[in-house]
Amino acid sequence: xxxxxxxxxxxxxxxxxxxxxxxxxxxQVTMMFWYRQQPGQSLTLIATANQGSEATYESGFxxxxxxxxxPNLTFSTLTVSNMSPEDSSIYLCSVGVARQxxxxxxxxxxxxxx
Amino acid sequence: GESVGLHLPTLSVQExxxxxxxxAYSNSASDYFIWYKQESGKGPxxxxxxxxxxxxxxxxxxxxxxxxxxxxxxxQIAATQPGDSAVYFCAEIYNYGxxxxxxxxxxxxxxP
Numbered sequence: 001x002x003x004x005x006x007x008x009x010x011x012x013x014x015x016x017x018x019x020x021x022x023x024x025x026x027x028q029v030t031m032m033f034w035y036r037q038q039p040g041q042s043l044t045l046i047a048t049a050n051q052g053s054e055a056t057y058e059s060g061f062x063x064x065x066x067x068x069x070x071p072n073l074t075f076s077t078l079t080v081s082n083m084s085p086e087d088s089s090i091y092l093c094s095v096g097v098a099r100q101x102x103x104x105x106x107x108x109x110x111x112x113x114x
Numbered sequence: 115g116e117s118v119g120l121h122l123p124t125l126s127v128q129e130x131x132x133x134x135x136x137x138a139y140s141n142s143a144s145d146y147f148i149w150y151k152q153e154s155g156k157g158p159x160x161x162x163x164x165x166x167x168x169x170x171x172x173x174x175x176x177x178x179x180x181x182x183x184x185x186x187x188x189x190q191i192a193a194t195q196p197g198d199s200a201v202y203f204c205a206e207i208y209n210y211g212x213x214x215x216x217x218x219x220x221x222x223x224x225x226p
Contacts, residue, residue: 001160031211040122042219043203043216044216045214092157101210102163103205103214105158107156108157110155
């Protein structure tokens with residue numbers, strides 16, 4: 001499995017500001033994903049980060065609110081824009097290895113918006 | 115016993131007992147299933163997986179059972195230990211890994 005790190009691990013932000021979360025993998029991976037996990041709930045897929053092209057967003061998530069970059073096969077960023085208290089969640093990146101369907105998760109970024 | 119908490123159902127077991135965590139999945143086309151363990155403050159950790167051509171798979175102290183007839187998945191943990199306390203999620207995968215859907219999760223609480 002890949003070793004995945006996220007920065008920051010946690011943050012407290014003011015409403016109306018934006019936060020960019022970084023995800024770094026120790027090896028090249030085919031697929032990278034971003035999830036949101038609201039308090040006490042399961043994981044919801046935000047988008048698939050595509051290398052060299054625009055991310056693929058799930059229903060209910062839009063690029064203006066959650067812009068994603070993936071400049072190479074080991075790195076991706078998720079920005080939470082114009083934050084409100086409803087954006088307080090854990091944000092997780094995960095990776096899928098080529099020819100495998102398993103996803104491995106990073107440690108998550110805990111975001112609190114005041 | 116099992117009870118519904120504020121968000122997550124909770125299963126409480128005595129240390130040393132066996133635990134059974136259940137999951138109902140939704141898509142009959144799902145052909146791959148994974149159990150994840152999420153400890154407080156951490157990301158989900160892969161525990162065990164099973165493909166739809168199997169009905170049972172065993173790991174170290176864990177067993178996954180798959181009943182495709184009723185679309186049911188279970189995770190059995192033998193001799194439950196305090197370190198097993200966590201939230202457990204099942205995930206169903208279909209469309210060659212393109213679709214990855216998580217269940218609602220179950221909180222396992224191990225009592226001393």
